[in-house]
Amino acid sequence: MGQMSIEQRLRKPIPQAMQDALVERFGQRFSMAHAVREHHGRDESPFPNMLPDAVVFAQSTDDVVFVVKACAEHGIALIPYGAGSSLEGHLLAIEGGISLDVSAMNQIVSLNAEDLTVTVQPGITRKQLNEQLRDTGLFFPIDPGADASIGGMAATRASGTNAVRYGTMRENVLGLEVVSAQGKVLRTARRARKSSAGYDLTRIFVGSEGTLGIITEVTVRLYPQPEAVSAAVCHFPSMKNAVAAVIQTIQMGVPVARVELMDSAAVRASNAYSKLSLRETPLLLFEFHGSPAGVKEQAETVQEIARDHGGMDFEWANLPEERNRLWTARHNAYFAGLQLRPGCHASTTDVCVPISRLAQCIDQATDLLAKASFPSTIVGHVGDGNFHVLMLLDPNDASEWQESEALNHALVEMALSVDGTCTGEHGIGLHKMAFMHEEHGEAALELMWALKRAYDPANILNPGKVLPPLGNTPNFG
Numbered sequence: 001m002g003q004m005s006i007e008q009r010l011r012k013p014i015p016q017a018m019q020d021a022l023v024e025r026f027g028q029r030f031s032m033a034h035a036v037r038e039h040h041g042r043d044e045s046p047f048p049n050m051l052p053d054a055v056v057f058a059q060s061t062d063d064v065v066f067v068v069k070a071c072a073e074h075g076i077a078l079i080p081y082g083a084g085s086s087l088e089g090h091l092l093a094i095e096g097g098i099s100l101d102v103s104a105m106n107q108i109v110s111l112n113a114e115d116l117t118v119t120v121q122p123g124i125t126r127k128q129l130n131e132q133l134r135d136t137g138l139f140f141p142i143d144p145g146a147d148a149s150i151g152g153m154a155a156t157r158a159s160g161t162n163a164v165r166y167g168t169m170r171e172n173v174l175g176l177e178v179v180s181a182q183g184k185v186l187r188t189a190r191r192a193r194k195s196s197a198g199y200d201l202t203r204i205f206v207g208s209e210g211t212l213g214i215i216t217e218v219t220v221r222l223y224p225q226p227e228a229v230s231a232a233v234c235h236f237p238s239m240k241n242a243v244a245a246v247i248q249t250i251q252m253g254v255p256v257a258r259v260e261l262m263d264s265a266a267v268r269a270s271n272a273y274s275k276l277s278l279r280e281t282p283l284l285l286f287e288f289h290g291s292p293a294g295v296k297e298q299a300e301t302v303q304e305i306a307r308d309h310g311g312m313d314f315e316w317a318n319l320p321e322e323r324n325r326l327w328t329a330r331h332n333a334y335f336a337g338l339q340l341r342p343g344c345h346a347s348t349t350d351v352c353v354p355i356s357r358l359a360q361c362i363d364q365a366t367d368l369l370a371k372a373s374f375p376s377t378i379v380g381h382v383g384d385g386n387f388h389v390l391m392l393l394d395p396n397d398a399s400e401w402q403e404s405e406a407l408n409h410a411l412v413e414m415a416l417s418v419d420g421t422c423t424g425e426h427g428i429g430l431h432k433m434a435f436m437h438e439e440h441g442e443a444a445l446e447l448m449w450a451l452k453r454a455y456d457p458a459n460i461l462n463p464g465k466v467l468p469p470l471g472n473t474p475n476f477g
Contacts, residue, residue: 082149088429122151164383352424
């Protein structure tokens with residue numbers, strides 16, 4: 001197989017006494033069946049499947065506490081699992097152990113509409129949450145594309161199409177309930193909009209990818225549903241023109257809600273997959289939120305900017321069904337891209353750069369990908385400098401995997417050279433650990449390792465993820 005390989009560490013088998021205790025507690029919600037383990041041991045990363053030894057389906061915080069204490073007692077690895085939509089190997093059981101599925105923990109715990117906050121269990125997905133909020137006049141705006149779980153989105157510090165206006169999970173998570181590696185339940189913050197009381201534990205757990213604690217509740221900000229919404233598609237003669245229009249729009253302070261970039265290959269794939277008839281050139285997909293007058297003013301300003309940069313065929317989608325069709329096509333760009341090369345396996349990467357360097361970086365990325373031996377697409381949440389590359393590879397050709405990894409490395413080096421980051425929203429998982437040294441430096445990584453050892457001294461929580469080894473990092477356990 002040409003697929004990337006990684007050394008799967010020595011597994012510590014689950015002791016029979018622990019199995020018996022889990023069966024007694026969970027019954028059929030504890031499974032060692034191969035099909036169940038296989039489902040929980042794969043994701044959309046370029047790594048082969050790595051199965052856990054067992055899966056537990058939690059329904060409450062007490063369930064999570066029980067599993068964590070059992071794993072701590074016997075030194076068994078524990079990997080939290082939400083919707084299974086990760087792209088960088090976050091969920092793979094490189095040491096076996098237990099996959100803790102929290103998808104059934106999908107309820108709203110409390111809604112405080114007057115305060116514009118809601119507290120939810122971690123397994124509720126963003127679509128489920130917004131469906132339940134529909135009659136309140138409020139919505140949760142973070143939209144990474146996949147119907148990810150809110151707990152998973154907090155754990156990976158997710159972003160998405162609305163980030164240019166509403167921010168990311170970092171700005172929108174107010175507090176968490178977390179089960180520590182010792183099985184203790186803690187709350188990181190109260191519901192107040194701000195606090196100066198002590199260390200900001202919320203921000204430590206947001207983005208920790210299940211390596212420091214298991215999230216069991218999330219309190220997030222809500223926003224009023226906008227009075228008026230309008231979307232528009234604008235085609236450009238080149239990626240450079242499209243990105244220049246975005247940069248000017250952001251620098252002028254136009255409060256667009258979303259601005260998405262698709263290259264011509266991504267548009268071609270979306271036309272075929274989603275039955276659209278868009279011109280197959282680079283395009284920007286805009287959305288504007290606000291009052292009717294405000295939306296009209298924003299749209300007119302952006303349309304003028306786009307024309308100055310060669311924008312053409314400015315097409316409006318004002319009806320909800322028209323907008324939904326366009327955004328569904330954008331969200332399905334990953335699956336559409338796969339159809340450009342049937343039978344392929346995808347390797348994805350994302351980087352984020354300062355907006356002033358976005359044109360330069362996308363231009364360089366386009367040139368690099370044009371020389372590749374396999375097809376690819378570029379899409380991006382370019383309003384905040386974040387773009388994604390989808391590389392479509394022959395799963396049986398090792399040379400293509402090696403070439404894709406060299407391209408991934410080149411793209412990250414390019415981003416870091418302009419003071420960007422190796423990932424804007426995918427997270428680190430397994431796939432991007434090698435870039436942590438260059439991005440953060442040894443001193444910062446030593447502090448991160450100190451946090452890991454303090455929070456999880458037995459190294460049972462999602463071991464082998466996020467943090468690369470350091471020369472002076474002591475062995476766990």
